Amino acid sequence: xxxxxxxxxxxxxxxxxxxxxxxxxxxxxxxxxxxxxxxxxxxxxxxxxxxxxxxxxxxxxxxxxxxxxxxxxxxxxxxxxxxxxxxxxxxxxxxxxxxxxxxxxxxxxxxxxxxxxxxxxxxxxxxxxxxxxxxxxxxxxxxxxxxxxxxxxxxxxxxxxxxxxxxxxxxxxxxxxxxxxxxxxxxxxxxxxxxxxxxxxxxxxxxxxxxxxxxxxxxxxxxxxxxxxxxxxxxxxxxxxxxxxxxxxxxxxxxxxxxxxxxxxxxxxxxxxxxxxxxxxxxxxxxxxxxxxxxxxxxxxxxxxxxxxxxxxxxxxxxxxxxxxxxxxxxxxxxxxxxxxxxxxxxxxxxxxxxxxxxxxxxxxxxxxxxxxxxxxxxxxxxxxxxxxxxxxxxxxxxxxxxxxxxxxxxxxxxxxxxxxxxxxxxxxxxxxxxxxxxxxxxxxxxxxxxxxxxxxxxxxxxxxxxxxxxxxxxxxxxxxxxxxxxxxxxxxxxxxxxxxxxxxxxxxxxxxxxxxxxxxxxxxxxxxxxxxxxxxxxxxxxxxxxxxxxxxxxxxxxxxxxxxxxxxxxxxxxxxxxxxxxxxxxxxxxxxxxxxxxxxxxxxxxxxxxxxxxxxxxx
Numbered sequence: 001x002x003x004x005x006x007x008x009x010x011x012x013x014x015x016x017x018x019x020x021x022x023x024x025x026x027x028x029x030x031x032x033x034x035x036x037x038x039x040x041x042x043x044x045x046x047x048x049x050x051x052x053x054x055x056x057x058x059x060x061x062x063x064x065x066x067x068x069x070x071x072x073x074x075x076x077x078x079x080x081x082x083x084x085x086x087x088x089x090x091x092x093x094x095x096x097x098x099x100x101x102x103x104x105x106x107x108x109x110x111x112x113x114x115x116x117x118x119x120x121x122x123x124x125x126x127x128x129x130x131x132x133x134x135x136x137x138x139x140x141x142x143x144x145x146x147x148x149x150x151x152x153x154x155x156x157x158x159x160x161x162x163x164x165x166x167x168x169x170x171x172x173x174x175x176x177x178x179x180x181x182x183x184x185x186x187x188x189x190x191x192x193x194x195x196x197x198x199x200x201x202x203x204x205x206x207x208x209x210x211x212x213x214x215x216x217x218x219x220x221x222x223x224x225x226x227x228x229x230x231x232x233x234x235x236x237x238x239x240x241x242x243x244x245x246x247x248x249x250x251x252x253x254x255x256x257x258x259x260x261x262x263x264x265x266x267x268x269x270x271x272x273x274x275x276x277x278x279x280x281x282x283x284x285x286x287x288x289x290x291x292x293x294x295x296x297x298x299x300x301x302x303x304x305x306x307x308x309x310x311x312x313x314x315x316x317x318x319x320x321x322x323x324x325x326x327x328x329x330x331x332x333x334x335x336x337x338x339x340x341x342x343x344x345x346x347x348x349x350x351x352x353x354x355x356x357x358x359x360x361x362x363x364x365x366x367x368x369x370x371x372x373x374x375x376x377x378x379x380x381x382x383x384x385x386x387x388x389x390x391x392x393x394x395x396x397x398x399x400x401x402x403x404x405x406x407x408x409x410x411x412x413x414x415x416x417x418x419x420x421x422x423x424x425x426x427x428x429x430x431x432x433x434x435x436x437x438x439x440x441x442x443x444x445x446x447x448x449x450x451x452x453x454x455x456x457x458x459x460x461x462x463x464x465x466x467x468x469x470x471x472x473x474x475x476x477x478x479x480x481x482x483x484x485x486x487x488x489x490x491x492x493x494x495x496x497x498x499x500x501x502x503x504x505x506x507x508x509x510x511x512x513x514x515x516x517x518x519x520x521x522x523x524x525x526x527x528x529x530x531x532x533x534x535x536x537x538x539x540x541x542x543x544x545x546x547x548x549x550x551x552x553x554x555x556x557x558x559x560x561x562x563x564x565x566x567x568x569x570x571x572x573x574x575x576x577x578x579x580x581x582x583x584x585x586x587x588x589x590x591x592x593x594x595x596x597x598x599x600x601x602x603x604x605x606x607x608x609x610x611x612x613x614x615x616x617x618x619x620x
Contacts, residue, residue, distance in 0.1 A: 014263055024252075028079065031076055039070040045064060047062055048060060048242045073226055075228060077138070078211060081142045082208035092150050093151070093153025094153055094192070100158045101157070101158040101159070102184055103180075116151075118148070136218065138215070138221045160192050164187075201260070202265075204260050208253070214229065215229025215232075217233070232250060235248075235249070302370075302371065303352075303474060308348060309365040310344075310351045310361060310363050311361070320577075322344035322348050322530040323344075327525055327535065329508060334506070334522050336517035337510045337511075338513075340570075342576075343527040343530070346478055346510065353387055353391055355387075371473075389419050393478070394480045396478050398460050399451055412431035412466060416469055456485075457491065464495065468503075471503070476507075477496065480492060481493060481511075524537075524538050526550045532614065533549055534615075548593055551619060556569060584599040585598045585599065595617065598616055
């Protein structure tokens with residue numbers, strides 16, 4: 001709850017909306033205890049008194065009744081009716097939507113066709129028809145508003161449920177013997193609850209407006225009972241001569257709706273873990289990145305990364321994901337970046353092109369110089385021009401990075417047109433040439449296919465073709481073969497290596513597999529706990545690993561043709577981002593040769609033989 005309030009407080013508009021609603025709720029619901037005049041007492045001698053008149057802070061209406069008293073009592077009633085209508089429609093609509101989405105087939109068709117029929121009618125006309133059948137009155141108006149909003153909830157929740165019902169964890173629940181009812185209660189409902197809460201928070205406002213509209217027409221609250229809609233209706237006849245009788249309830253409706261909408265947006269952000277952690281936030285321009293010191297680079301290097309440190313902010317604390325990462329890549333060189341999941345490989349690669357979402361990520365130190373220009377000091381437009389043009393990125397899962405609703409050809413054309421302002425026919429010719437270059441057969445079929453219609457190997461070839469669209473000089477390949485089978489993996493590696501040599505490309509190749517890295521990379525960097533622990537030429541690292549982590553990682557690679565042997569594993573797991581050590585060796589807790597001082601001394605990278613290693617007791 002505390003974290004939820006912290007997330008809300010970060011959104012200034014949501015905080016404003018929340019404070020506004022709290023004030024309105026407290027004042028209106030305390031109205032019976034406040035020293036107010038009776039809201040229903042008529043005093044014709046005090047008709048249409050202006051605001052700030054003696055004894056009447058907001059003036060009086062056409063019957064001499066105190067507008068302040070009627071406003072607070074009416075607001076109390078309108079809030080109760082609006083919230084009640086939202087809860088009723090959310091409950092019924094969510095149940096119908098969940099049943100339709102979970103069971104599908106005939107159940108889905110019957111429920112959703114009824115919902116479609118109801119949605120064919122305008123909301124207010126359907127509400128008027130229901131009130132005409134039930135009769136005027138505030139309770140009947142609430143029922144009408146609730147009923148006409150059920151289709152909205154049902155359709156939203158049905159869509160979410162269909163997606164969740166096809167997930168693997170639902171299949172696992174079925175295999176465990178859980179009944180459909182238990183699956184809905186224990187598996188489906190917790191996943192759709194945030195959607196329900198967000199939908200309620202954003203619909204309460206218009207339900208209050210709809211109820212006020214019915215009362216305005218005389219179909220809701222009946223005299224002498226006051227709600228905001230009926231007060232507007234009563235003030236309509238004197239709007240020109242005595243506008244304050246309409247402005248007062250109108251202003252309250254405006255404040256309530258604004259408060260509900262602003263606070264509802266904040267609830268949506270707080271309940272979505274992707275938004276709250278910055279995953280859906282566009283990276284901020286690098287001019288806002290915090291750089292603490294100036295660093296020098298090797299001017300002879302094509303890409304020079306020096307002291308790059310990236311952190312993520314959680315609970316108002318910065319937690320380092322990578323620390324003091326430094327390396328150079330020469331023209332035409334392939335550098336391998338290897339380590340377990342969570343070692344900081346992908347964070348480092350994303351930081352190079354400023355793709356780490358900020359918030360919560362922030363580059364706190366270092367420089368990234370590409371052909372002499374520091375990327376971290378460029379503005380957003382300069383970085384945008386660099387991405388996909390001189391520097392390209394190949395992601396791990398092409399199915400999630402290729403647009404699912406756009407054909408392959410259109411996506412390739414877009415990359416050409418965006419950076420070169422080429423005509424569509426020219427982009428088409430170049431796109432097909434690239435598909436041929438990456439050895440895709442049946443180019444016309446692939447060109448007119450959607451990503452889901454291709455195999456994993458074909459999709460990865462398309463991703464490589466897109467990376468080559470604008471003749472880049474550096475390609476960052478983030479585990480591009482992890483999701484592929486061994487045969488296709490070998491083909492992709494061979495293709496990347498051939499293209500690198502033919503086009504003189506520099507490649508930063510990220511992997512967790514030494515077998516893959518040894519086939520394509522000239523040099524290797526081993527990362528652990530966000531730091532570089534060893535660096536050297538591939539053949540030297542493979543034949544003479546110096547760091548204990550490197551040697552243990554290599555032992556985990558299966559070897560064919562060496563007879564039966566026990567495949568070793570590294571005990572324990574990499575340190576969490578929130579529990580990384582500030583001093584000492586981060587691998588010490590898993591190391592087989594550690595000593596007492598390994599955990600207490602600041603360890604620097606030193607030259608050892610043909611490699612550089614961060615270890616007090618490296619292998620000889």
